[in-house]
Amino acid sequence: MDGEFTTPQWRPEPEPSNTLERLMAKAAADPAYHGPMMRALWEAEIHTLMPYHPEMAGTHQYQPGQQMQFIVLKDQVGPFIPAFTSEATAEYCIQKNAPKNAAYGLATFRGELFFPLVKNLNQTIVFNSGMERNLVIKPEAIQRLASGEFRHSRPSHGPGEMTHLYALEHDSLPAEFTQSIRSFCDRNRVPIAVYVFVPGHPETGEPDLGSLRLILRLRHEDNDFYNDFCLMAGKLTPKGIDLATGVVTDTDEQALEFLNRSEPLWPVLNL
Numbered sequence: 001m002d003g004e005f006t007t008p009q010w011r012p013e014p015e016p017s018n019t020l021e022r023l024m025a026k027a028a029a030d031p032a033y034h035g036p037m038m039r040a041l042w043e044a045e046i047h048t049l050m051p052y053h054p055e056m057a058g059t060h061q062y063q064p065g066q067q068m069q070f071i072v073l074k075d076q077v078g079p080f081i082p083a084f085t086s087e088a089t090a091e092y093c094i095q096k097n098a099p100k101n102a103a104y105g106l107a108t109f110r111g112e113l114f115f116p117l118v119k120n121l122n123q124t125i126v127f128n129s130g131m132e133r134n135l136v137i138k139p140e141a142i143q144r145l146a147s148g149e150f151r152h153s154r155p156s157h158g159p160g161e162m163t164h165l166y167a168l169e170h171d172s173l174p175a176e177f178t179q180s181i182r183s184f185c186d187r188n189r190v191p192i193a194v195y196v197f198v199p200g201h202p203e204t205g206e207p208d209l210g211s212l213r214l215i216l217r218l219r220h221e222d223n224d225f226y227n228d229f230c231l232m233a234g235k236l237t238p239k240g241i242d243l244a245t246g247v248v249t250d251t252d253e254q255a256l257e258f259l260n261r262s263e264p265l266w267p268v269l270n271l
Contacts (some may be wrong), residue, residue, distance in 0.1 A: 002089075013131050014088040020044040020087050028133055031235035032184045035228030038150040042111040047084040049094075052103040066118050071104055073129070080124040080136075083114075093130040119146040153227035155247040164200035166207045170265055177236045178265060184232060185266045190225040193217040193264040211242040218249055219258060 016022045020040040032211040049071040070081045084090035090106060098104075110118070119142050119265065137145070144150050170178060173196070178186040181237040185191045195215045201208040214233060216226070230245050237243045263269060 011092070014086075014092055017088055018044070020207075021089070023134065024127075024135055027080040030136040030180075031232040032180065032228065032234065034188075035224065038145055038231075039152075039224075041063075041145070042115065042151055044085065044111050044192075045109050046109050047087060047090045048109070048114070049082055050107045051106045052105045068110050070118065070121070070123075072123060075126075078124065080126045080129070081118060082129050083125050083127050083148040085127055089128045089131065093128055097130045104176065115146040116144060119143050126227070135206070145181055150224045151227065152229065152251070153230055154223040155221065155226055155245075162201070164205060165197035165213060166200065166260060168196055168198050168212075170196070170263075174238060177233075180232060180236055180245070182266045182268065184229065188225060189218055190218055190220070190222045191266070192219055193259070193260050195259055196265045197262075210240065211244075214239065214243065214245040214265075215255075215259065216245065216247050217256075217264075218247055219250065221247060 006045070016025055023037040023040050025035055027037045051069055051071060052064065071267060072079050073082055074080070082093070084093060094104075094106075098253060102214045119139075122139050127137070133142060141150070185194060195213070195217070197213045198207045198209060199211050199213050200206065214228065218225070226245075226247060233245060234243060250256065
């Protein structure tokens with residue numbers, strides 16, 4: 001399918017027709033939906049293009065270790081594997097973009113099979129290329145999605161590095177950052193409070209203004225909440241700022257004693 005893309009306006013784009021497509025629309029406007037979208041990708045039927053062969057028709061049993069050959073296209077950004085989130089979007093995008101007389105087969109995989117198959121190809125995947133809203137997943141993100149990091153990340157446990165944490169004026173943070181965190185926590189029953197600090201510089205001990213530390217006080221550990229919170233906060237963190245997120249539960253008395261002396265970013269206290 002090499003060749004120049006053309007973009008005739010042959011018909012309106014199809015409306016979102018499944019959970020994944022509805023989450024993609026929400027995630028485009030609100031990073032709080034990035035985690036649910038990643039889990040939906042893993043569970044969805046993914047449609048992609050493969051070189052045509054008459055034997056492709058029908059259902060085939062995948063054998064472990066079997067190599068798959070996917071069609072790779074190129075746009076102004078670079079090469080990518082085209083993929084689609086429904087049969088309707090596949091039909092629309094292919095009709096809109098495919099060069100004349102192109103030979104291809106449309107294959108369907110569960111996300112849980114598709115992403116492990118493509119994770120070592122070092123190729124970008126573009127979902128629904130040719131539509132006004134598409135989703136671009138870079139090779140590093142594919143690796144992390146396949147490993148579970150973008151779907152069910154969990155906080156690390158065990159001894160960590162000791163550092164001094166400095167209080168931070170909440171008004172100094174970007175308004176979108178603080179409002180998104182507060183709105184996200186308002187919609188969930190997992191968190192008790194969220195705190196933000198600046199760590200001490202490892203050499204001087206002075207506040208490191210290039211870093212932020214978020215501490216989540218949770219009723220109980222919830223990997224999906226932690227995963228989705230970290231994806232959202234990471235997306236909203238200003239470029240050049242290092243962000244790390246930790247978790248405290250009510251069994252950690254020493255950490256709670258420290259947090260109780262601090263003003264949370266959420267909930268907002270009317271003092």
